Amino acid sequence: MKTFLFVLVALLAIAGFSACDMSGDEDSECGPRNQLNTTMYYHEGNGIADSNYWGVEAGDTVKFEFLTFDWVTEEGLCSKEHINALFTITLNADSAEALKGLNMKGHIIVGLMDYPVLITKINSNTFQGNGASIGLAGWGPYDDSGIGYIWGYIFIRFKSLGSKEADKDALFHALQKVQLDIDYYKPKSQ
Numbered sequence: 001m002k003t004f005l006f007v008l009v010a011l012l013a014i015a016g017f018s019a020c021d022m023s024g025d026e027d028s029e030c031g032p033r034n035q036l037n038t039t040m041y042y043h044e045g046n047g048i049a050d051s052n053y054w055g056v057e058a059g060d061t062v063k064f065e066f067l068t069f070d071w072v073t074e075e076g077l078c079s080k081e082h083i084n085a086l087f088t089i090t091l092n093a094d095s096a097e098a099l100k101g102l103n104m105k106g107h108i109i110v111g112l113m114d115y116p117v118l119i120t121k122i123n124s125n126t127f128q129g130n131g132a133s134i135g136l137a138g139w140g141p142y143d144d145s146g147i148g149y150i151w152g153y154i155f156i157r158f159k160s161l162g163s164k165e166a167d168k169d170a171l172f173h174a175l176q177k178v179q180l181d182i183d184y185y186k187p188k189s190q
Contacts, residue, residue, distance in 0.1 A: 030078035030185040040066040040178040062160040062167045067153045081185040085131035088179040093125040095174035099158040106154045152180045
């Protein structure tokens with residue numbers, strides 16, 4: 001009897017953990033799993049690229065914003081399934097020490113809903129943030145149609161070096177890559 005109950009509990013736990021993964025379910029309202037890989041910034045050569053925004057916030061903190069260049073449109077995202085998002089930021093360890101008080105925060109936007117993603121330091125030059133199991137099922141205007149859309153952005157903040165040019169120079173010499181990878185499901189019709 002104990003063995004039967006153990007097996008039953010184990011099966012229920014496995015079913016519960018896999019309930020959000022409908023990719024193999026023939027009755028699923030979602031189609032195949034897909035991945036959007038977006039390089040939001042990549043350091044090339046000696047040139048200084050531009051971010052989407054620069055500004056000084058309260059005190060002497062400077063903020064740079066990077067947006068995804070690609071996003072999944074409402075026709076391409078099944079809102080009946082959870083998504084996962086992974087931000088990866090890579091810095092040049094030799095230049096990163098100039099960014100005092102470095103702080104990063106990612107955001108995943110689904111429709112009009114903003115899901116913040118905490119970015120943490122993995123090692124001396126890599127930061128990551130994982131937005132796991134962002135729920136879409138039953139969300140607002142896309143509930144009936146089963147479709148939605150998604151994109152992302154990230155803020156990078158640090159103590160200003162005194163001028164816009166010095167801040168940009170420090171960031172873009174330290175910053176190697178800003179990457180956002182999103183796992184999502186397409187609508188069944190695709």
